[in-house]
Amino acid sequence: MSEYVYYEGFTLIDGTGSQPYHNAGMIVEDGTVKKVVKEGDALPEGKHRVVDLAGKTVMPGLINSHVHIIMEPIGNPFSLLEKESDVKTAMRGVVNLQKTLRSGVTYFRDLGGHNYIDLELKKCLSEGMIEGPDFLVSGKVITMTGGHGHQMGRECDGVSEVRKAAREQLKAGVDVVKIMATGGVMTPGVEPGSPQLTREEMQAAVEEANKAGRKTATHAQGTTGIKNAVLAGIDSVEHGIFLDDEVIEMMIERDVYLVPTLVAPYFIVEYGVEGGIPEYAVEKSKRVMESHFDSFRKAYKAGVKIAMGTDAGTPFNMHERAACELKLMVEAGANPMDAIVYSTKAAAQLLGVDASHGTLEEGKAADFIVLKEDPLKNMSILLDAEQVYKAGKPVK
Numbered sequence: 488m489s490e491y492v493y494y495e496g497f498t499l500i501d502g503t504g505s506q507p508y509h510n511a512g513m514i515v516e517d518g519t520v521k522k523v524v525k526e527g528d529a530l531p532e533g534k535h536r537v538v539d540l541a542g543k544t545v546m547p548g549l550i551n552s553h554v555h556i557i558m559e560p561i562g563n564p565f566s567l568l569e570k571e572s573d574v575k576t577a578m579r580g581v582v583n584l585q586k587t588l589r590s591g592v593t594y595f596r597d598l599g600g601h602n603y604i605d606l607e608l609k610k611c612l613s614e615g616m617i618e619g620p621d622f623l624v625s626g627k628v629i630t631m632t633g634g635h636g637h638q639m640g641r642e643c644d645g646v647s648e649v650r651k652a653a654r655e656q657l658k659a660g661v662d663v664v665k666i667m668a669t670g671g672v673m674t675p676g677v678e679p680g681s682p683q684l685t686r687e688e689m690q691a692a693v694e695e696a697n698k699a700g701r702k703t704a705t706h707a708q709g710t711t712g713i714k715n716a717v718l719a720g721i722d723s724v725e726h727g728i729f730l731d732d733e734v735i736e737m738m739i740e741r742d743v744y745l746v747p748t749l750v751a752p753y754f755i756v757e758y759g760v761e762g763g764i765p766e767y768a769v770e771k772s773k774r775v776m777e778s779h780f781d782s783f784r785k786a787y788k789a790g791v792k793i794a795m796g797t798d799a800g801t802p803f804n805m806h807e808r809a810a811c812e813l814k815l816m817v818e819a820g821a822n823p824m825d826a827i828v829y830s831t832k833a834a835a836q837l838l839g840v841d842a843s844h845g846t847l848e849e850g851k852a853a854d855f856i857v858l859k860e861d862p863l864k865n866m867s868i869l870l871d872a873e874q875v876y877k878a879g880k881p882v883k
């Protein structure tokens with residue numbers, strides 16, 4: 488029998504939404520949680536090592552549902568991608584993977600890469616060449632000609648071309664298909680509020696993804712575009728800046744997740760043109776920020792399914808600062824425990840990995856973080872994880 492590790496004496500937030508459990512213990516063996524031990528439980532026989540975590544809080548590693556791992560969060564990330572070689576971009580991805588993991592994110596979903604570098608990084612990770620969280624990839628975003636994200640996406644127009652573009656992504660091996668339903672902040676000349684790909688075009692992409700057993704996500708900010716995407720059968724609405732009551736109802740009815748990414752426009756406004764961010768992006772972010780927070784609040788109160796995502800890689804939206812999104816959700820009125828569930832269990836459900844990840848329960852991956860304080864009382868402590876474990880192994 489192999490040796491197990493017994494972590495003891497901590498406060499456990501298990502990610503299910505249950506109240507924290509004090510003086511808990513956890514048995515980890517072969518990268519998996521074998522048992523959560525409550526006071527008075529006997530330890531199993533066998534060789535083991537004890538790790539004393541008295542006074543600490545333990546919770547599942549964060550799951551970030553919206554990341555661009557190959558993007559550098561400078562003022563204008565696209566200009567960098569256009570200039571540099573794929574080799575350099577890939578190296579950047581390697582560094583960002585490490586930063587992400589060490590900050591406490593143990594799983595993420597990439598929602599837009601460049602030249603399929605995201606897929607290559609995933610192969611390197613699975614071969615053990617590099618260190619990082621587990622992740623899902625989407626390859627190239629599917630966008631209309633000149634549409635949002637066209638700098639790195641697959642431009643296509645009309646139902647059959649969009650269908651083909653989705654098939655290309657699936658052929659390349661993506662886990663999720665990303666579609667652009669509206670304009671956005673970071674692309675010059677497009678309007679966040681305006682619809683882009685039509686409902687029929689998106690429906691073709693969703694059909695192809697679903698046929699291959701894959702889910703779909705949409706960048707969607709304006710109301711009409713969000714409705715088009717929901718009617719097309721999308722699984723998650725990213726950003727969701729202009730939500731009205733009707734679309735909120737539609738999302739609840741169809742089990743569509745909202746991934747708010749509140750930090751994305753927030754950091755653009757915070758750092759501004761002085762930070763090297765293009766003026767059009769700052770101007771658009773200023774215009775949408777209030778609606779963004781209002782929409783989040785409305786969706787939260789109405790009971791829309793929510794998963795945490797940051798859009799890491801956009802200006803000053805650092806790969807190691809996912810915790811800022813939880814802080815903003817709480818500032819916007821979310822209960823701290825809800826923010827944690829959105830970042831663990833709910834995100835795992837959206838990603839379709841909840842059978843093995845997202846909570847600290849028997850049989851799940853031993854992906855967890857150790858904190859000096861209770862994040863329910865001080866969310867900022869998540870920015871300073873004392874230790875991060877991936878499959879039972881400390882990463883720092």
Ligand SMILES: [Zn+2]
Pocket residue numbers: 553554555598599798
């Ligand atoms: Zn994004």
